Amino acid sequence: MRTHPFVVKMGDKFVDEVFYQRLLTATITDYAGNESDSFEAEFDDNGDDLSVSQSNSA
Numbered sequence: 001m002r003t004h005p006f007v008v009k010m011g012d013k014f015v016d017e018v019f020y021q022r023l024l025t026a027t028i029t030d031y032a033g034n035e036s037d038s039f040e041a042e043f044d045d046n047g048d049d050l051s052v053s054q055s056n057s058a
Helices: 016-022
Strands: 023-029 038-043
Touching: 016 023
Parallel strands: none
Antiparallel strands: 023 038
16 A cells, blocks of 8 residues: 555645645545545644635535
């Protein structure tokens, strides 16, 4: 099993390294049928230097 199973990008910039350094927990839920799946993540913001951008989800 890979320790970093996903490539993470913001726009055209790869941010895998920082993503995995800060990631505390991640949950992917695959719902049956046509129901939308979900992804939840919790990050370490010990230095209070993470900002949350506007969501593009509907």
